[in-house]
Amino acid sequence: DQSYFLFATTQEQLDFLRFPLGELPKARTRELAEEMGMVVAQKADSQDICFVPQGKYADVIGKLRPDSQLAGDIVHIDGRVLGTHPGIVNYTIGQRKGLGVATGDPLYVVHLDARSKRVVVGPREALETTKVILRDVNWLGDTPLEAIGADGVACFAKLRSTRPPKPARIRVIDGVAEVELEEGESGIAAGQACVLYSSPDDEARVYGGGFIERSERSPQAEALLSQLLSATPSPAPAA
Incomplete structure (x- = not known):
């Protein structure tokens, strides 16, 4: 189901769009490609962003926004400074693993403050x-x-x-x-x-x-x- 990625398709575009493979499961599509001798018939599905080498998106963003690699504080939503981080580019909203800090309770990234270079963490409810x-x-x-x-x-x-x-x-x-x-x-x-x-x-x-x-x-x-x-x-x- 690609509808999530195609939501921005306008009504004008939909009027002439055709999806010849739309009713076929992926397995059947591969079978047809195999029968037609297509070299991509058994090509593995891509799970990464195609223009990001080895899936290391932080390296790409770091080149575009060098300031995203500057160190800053990891701050609890209640105001406590829990530690430091090597750059907000390495974090994403909802992240739990790899934070490098602990309080005894599970912590999640709830906000990235680019201006002050702070990574704000807190309990799941804060998300x-x-x-x-x-x-x-x-x-x-x-x-x-x-x-x-x-x-x-x-x-x-x-x-x-x-x-x-x-x-x-x-x-x-x-x-x-x-x-x-x-x-x-x-x-x-x-x-x-x-x-x-x-x-x-x-x-x-x-x-x-x-x-x-x-x-x-x-x-x-x-x-x-x-x-x-x-x-x-x-x-x-x-x-």
């Missing part, structure tokens, strides 16, 4: 996203996007390609599209795609989607993070 604001929205639903309004349209939102769609509602207020999730979703970062479906079923219609401009956590987590980002971190305890 829970309840609403996302979208940009570059491509809407294929029956109701025109500008007519959706504050009442919104019920839908199912997929915020990661490997996760199932979850109940949600899209609203458009003052020209801004926002998607409210019935259940909190974790590990959501700006730039990810939010794709909207008519149902959670495999044959669901794609309503469209957009790229996440920003996300909103639970009020408690938002308050803690806001307080942290506006304050000076407290020093790490002496060894």
Whole structure:
């Protein structure tokens, strides 16, 4: 199912697009390629970004943004400095392994503060996203996007390609599209795609989607993070 990656296809493009392999399972497609003598018939599936050598994306980003490789502090969402890191390029929202710090409880990356070079960590609950604001929205639903309004349209939102769609509602207020999730979703970062479906079923219609401009956590987590980002971190305890 490639719908998550094709959500930005416009109605004009869909009018003349054809997918001759759309109904065929991958195994049958390989069989046909084998019968036709195609050299790629048994080529292994690619799991990495094609333009990133050996999947080391940090090296590529480091060349584009050298400042992302500068060391900084690892800070708990409650304000404690827990340690240091070799550069925020090595971390991603929702990451748990390889943090190099410990408090006795599981910690996750909940925010990357590029300006101060801080990696903010906290409990899993601090990752829970309840609403996302979208940009570059491509809407294929029956109701025109500008007519959706504050009442919104019920839908199912997929915020990661490997996760199932979850109940949600899209609203458009003052020209801004926002998607409210019935259940909190974790590990959501700006730039990810939010794709909207008519149902959670495999044959669901794609309503469209957009790229996440920003996300909103639970009020408690938002308050803690806001307080942290506006304050000076407290020093790490002496060894």
